[in-house]
Amino acid sequence: MIEFLLGSILSGGLSWAITHLYHVKSNKEQRKHYEELKKFISKLPEDFKKIVLEDKRDTLTVPELNDLLKKKTIDDSIPGEIKYKACPECGSENLVWDENFDTIVDVDVSDGEPFFSGTPVPGRVCRDCGWGVPGMKNHK
Numbered sequence: 471m472i473e474f475l476l477g478s479i480l481s482g483g484l485s486w487a488i489t490h491l492y493h494v495k496s497n498k499e500q501r502k503h504y505e506e507l508k509k510f511i512s513k514l515p516e517d518f519k520k521i522v523l524e525d526k527r528d529t530l531t532v533p534e535l536n537d538l539l540k541k542k543t544i545d546d547s548i549p550g551e552i553k554y555k556a557c558p559e560c561g562s563e564n565l566v567w568d569e570n571f572d573t574i575v576d577v578d579v580s581d582g583e584p585f586f587s588g589t590p591v592p593g594r595v596c597r598d599c600g601w602g603v604p605g606m607k608n609h610k
């Protein structure tokens with residue numbers, strides 16, 4: 471009888487200890503997970519948090535997330551090949567067309583001596599960070 475009681479107390483105590491250890495461990499893991507999440511979120515720009523929080527879906531796949539970000543910078547209704555409405559580098563909407571974004575250099579050696587000529591290449595440029603992409607306005 472005493473052995474049965476002792477066994478019950480020991481197994482009960484052991485089960486309590488295992489549950490307690492598991493609880494402490496899971497609390498530690500939750501705290502660690504929470505700290506990692508806090509660190510991760512603090513790294514995100516406010517615009518990004520806003521875009522993700524405004525989305526009504528409960529979960530997002532990587533392509534869905536990319537699509538949300540694309541909608542922030544690209545406007546498919548803009549005519550032409552360059553459809554940026556905001557800078558993909560800094561998020562600024564201060565984008566301008568630059569007729570002299572880049573130069574194509576042509577070299578003519580038909581007269582023996584190389585003759586260099588340049589053709590300006592237009593592009594879309596961010597006034598805030600300097601990002602740019604070559605392309606023509608309204609080009610089809």
Ligand SMILES: [Zn+2]
Pocket residue numbers: 557558559560561562596597598599600601
């Ligand atoms: Zn920019």
